[in-house]
Amino acid sequence: NAGVTQTPKFQVLKTGQSMTLQCAQDMNHNSMYWYRQDPGMGLRLIYYSASEGTTDKGEVPNGYNVSRLNKREFSLRLESAAPSQTSVYFCASSEAGTQYFGPGTRLLVL
Amino acid sequence: QKEVEQDPGPLSVPEGAIVSLNCTYSNSAFQYFMWYRQYSRKGPELLMYTYSSGNKEDGRFTAQVDKSSKYISLFIRDSQPSDSATYLCAPGAGGTSYGKLTFGQGTILTVHP
Numbered sequence: 001n002a003g004v005t006q007t008p009k010f011q012v013l014k015t016g017q018s019m020t021l022q023c024a025q026d027m028n029h030n031s032m033y034w035y036r037q038d039p040g041m042g043l044r045l046i047y048y049s050a051s052e053g054t055t056d057k058g059e060v061p062n063g064y065n066v067s068r069l070n071k072r073e074f075s076l077r078l079e080s081a082a083p084s085q086t087s088v089y090f091c092a093s094s095e096a097g098t099q100y101f102g103p104g105t106r107l108l109v110l
Numbered sequence: 111q112k113e114v115e116q117d118p119g120p121l122s123v124p125e126g127a128i129v130s131l132n133c134t135y136s137n138s139a140f141q142y143f144m145w146y147r148q149y150s151r152k153g154p155e156l157l158m159y160t161y162s163s164g165n166k167e168d169g170r171f172t173a174q175v176d177k178s179s180k181y182i183s184l185f186i187r188d189s190q191p192s193d194s195a196t197y198l199c200a201p202g203a204g205g206t207s208y209g210k211l212t213f214g215q216g217t218i219l220t221v222h223p
Contacts, residue, residue, distance in 0.1 A: 042114075
């Protein structure tokens, strides 16, 4: 039982490049989330998916897209990366109100 | 104004001290209250949760909620160096928003031997 896994662990991009962050959970949870964490800002919700086939915007969705591929997987895509998207990205899944987090992806956009 | 405000610290205490971590919130729809602990370069992990006003104790940790004043606290007794981490309060609302959490900024705690 791996819980929530994220790939890659670390990525460096140049401004304008695109990339997809992958997230998978093996806990059979319906809800999944993408957050970014910046110093002094806490965790801010980018997008979430209450169930397979549905996605909704969170607090900071601009510049991102998501895909809920199936119940297990929820990916986050940056179409044209900007330096302001340098951050640590966390994926989470939830059941009964409790969220379980992955180990995070550190993204640096130059 | 942010929905959840948390003193970011940093907070530095000696081993054995009692630590008090606090949050205030403005959204009356919040019905349950989580505390997460995050070690350096790791993902947050659930520490405690409570669904009502009052105290909830788990070992050296006590979560306190006062809904009338919209105030959340986490107390750590006999603090240990292994408690050094960032602590995040995270209230959640019910209804269609059930499962979504709003996180405070996090308080960085260091317990030195």
